[in-house]
Amino acid sequence: MDIKFTPAEEEFRLMVRDWISDNLPKGIKESKGMRASIPDRHAWYKLLAAKGWHCASWPKEYGGTGWSLAQQYIFAEEGGKMGAPGLSFGVTMIGPLIIECGDDWHKERFLPKIASADEIWCQGYSEPNAGSDLASLALKAEKQGDEYILNGQKVWTSYANEASWIFLLGRTNTNVEKRQEGISFFVAPMDSEGIEIRPIKQITDESHFYETFFENVRIPEKYRIGPEHGGWTLGKRLLAYERISTGSATYFQMFLDRLLSTVQDVHLNGHTAMQDPVVRQKLAQVSIELDALRALGFRGTTQMLKGNMPGPESSLNKLYGTEIFQRITDLGQEIQGPLSLLWDDPAFQDMKHLWAKTAAGSRANTIFSGTSEVQRNIISERVLGMPR
Numbered sequence: 368m369d370i371k372f373t374p375a376e377e378e379f380r381l382m383v384r385d386w387i388s389d390n391l392p393k394g395i396k397e398s399k400g401m402r403a404s405i406p407d408r409h410a411w412y413k414l415l416a417a418k419g420w421h422c423a424s425w426p427k428e429y430g431g432t433g434w435s436l437a438q439q440y441i442f443a444e445e446g447g448k449m450g451a452p453g454l455s456f457g458v459t460m461i462g463p464l465i466i467e468c469g470d471d472w473h474k475e476r477f478l479p480k481i482a483s484a485d486e487i488w489c490q491g492y493s494e495p496n497a498g499s500d501l502a503s504l505a506l507k508a509e510k511q512g513d514e515y516i517l518n519g520q521k522v523w524t525s526y527a528n529e530a531s532w533i534f535l536l537g538r539t540n541t542n543v544e545k546r547q548e549g550i551s552f553f554v555a556p557m558d559s560e561g562i563e564i565r566p567i568k569q570i571t572d573e574s575h576f577y578e579t580f581f582e583n584v585r586i587p588e589k590y591r592i593g594p595e596h597g598g599w600t601l602g603k604r605l606l607a608y609e610r611i612s613t614g615s616a617t618y619f620q621m622f623l624d625r626l627l628s629t630v631q632d633v634h635l636n637g638h639t640a641m642q643d644p645v646v647r648q649k650l651a652q653v654s655i656e657l658d659a660l661r662a663l664g665f666r667g668t669t670q671m672l673k674g675n676m677p678g679p680e681s682s683l684n685k686l687y688g689t690e691i692f693q694r695i696t697d698l699g700q701e702i703q704g705p706l707s708l709l710w711d712d713p714a715f716q717d718m719k720h721l722w723a724k725t726a727a728g729s730r731a732n733t734i735f736s737g738t739s740e741v742q743r744n745i746i747s748e749r750v751l752g753m754p755r
């Protein structure tokens with residue numbers, strides 16, 4: 368991939384930038400790096416959908432834009448710079464999986480509603496005793512006639528309160544030699560009788576994820592995607608899509624930009640932090656690391672241009688990106704000094720950014736979609752070919 372953009376692509380960038388700037392809801396623009404409210408986020412998805420840009424990366428026949436990978440990258444980059452919220456799990460995870468592995472019914476039923484932002488999805492993978500070791504999942508999916516009955520519990524279900532659908536892994540066979548062999552991939556409406564959610568309080572004082580309980584939840588057979596007992600392969604496929612989107616430099620750039628604005632605001636030893644040689648060195652370091660992550664992203668894009676789907680290499684982006692993100696937020700706190708202890712203090716509303724909450728929130732990034740330790744295992748075994 369040539370990483371220089373053509374004049375036509377730069378023109379495209381200006382068009383996209385103008386549109387995002389004109390349309391991004393005010394609440395998001397003013398959110399100072401905090402998570403956008405649910406109404407603002409949904410309003411943004413609807414605006415993207417009306418413009419035909421919600422599922423930009425999908426094939427055109429399913430509602431995609433037909434943009435080149437360079438255009439998709441520019442779109443993500445411009446959105447990231449302006450603080451546009453990340454796309455929903457429907458667009459980044461289950462949609463691509465249905466396109467790849469779903470049958471015609473799945474495609475017709477689910478893809479248009481994701482593209483139009485009418486249906487939001489959540490992910491039911493983790494269980495109380497199955498996180499990194501996902502194959503120990505125990506949620507039972509018992510076949511009865513042409514239905515499955517789901518019983519068990521999921522945990523850490525992000526967006527469970529706003530989602531209309533959940534995709535999940537369930538155990539359809541316990542009598543297997545390898546635990547991975549008895550798992551199937553399902554979807555279920557969140558308003559099904561027998562599904563109950565309970566919020567979990569986070570370090571940031573918010574509750575973005577939930578415990579999700581299934582008690583005799585009946586779903587028709589057609590809500591299974593892929594072969595019965597063959598869900599593990601689909602489940603892993605989906606994780607590769609997830610890791611690509613969670614390790615993207617375009618999102619973390621927004622926080623580096625905020626750091627650059629913090630260093631103009633904060634004064635150290637009679638000058639702005641920006642003029643401090645030690646701070647400048649640290650800024651240069653994270654900036655270089657982010658450039659390296661961008662180059663890594665381009666490498667993944669080149670693979671996709673050659674027709675290869677994201678594989679274990681996406682763990683490199685996830686590991687490196689999320690750890691850089693923490694270094695950026697730690698630096699923000701260090702530079703802000705005692706002010707960085709402030710959480711949401713109204714007396715400091717005029718400050719462009721308070722780092723404490725962002726730094727606390729960034730701890731989650733090295734845990735969700737596979738912890739850093741797990742990414743290191745994947746990289747050593749499946750990318751570098753090292754022995755177990």
Ligand SMILES: Cc1cc2nc3c(=O)[nH]c(=O)nc-3n(C[C@H](O)[C@H](O)[C@H](O)COP(=O)(O)OP(=O)(O)OC[C@H]3O[C@@H](n4cnc5c(N)ncnc54)[C@H](O)[C@@H]3O)c2cc1C
Nearest residue numbers: 490491492493498499523524525731734735736737738740
């Ligand atoms: C903000 C947030 C949102 C989330 N959203 C969702 C969601 O929407 N849906 C969903 O299904 N899940 C979600 N998760 C759950 C997430 O996928 C799990 O937290 C993650 O997989 C780790 O599992 P665990 O929490 O059970 O930790 P454990 O697996 O118990 O790990 C505990 C510690 O042991 C280490 N460890 C475990 N195994 C190994 C190993 N083999 N080698 C080396 N070290 C190891 C881990 O790195 C970690 O430090 C979310 C988590 C967070 C933090």
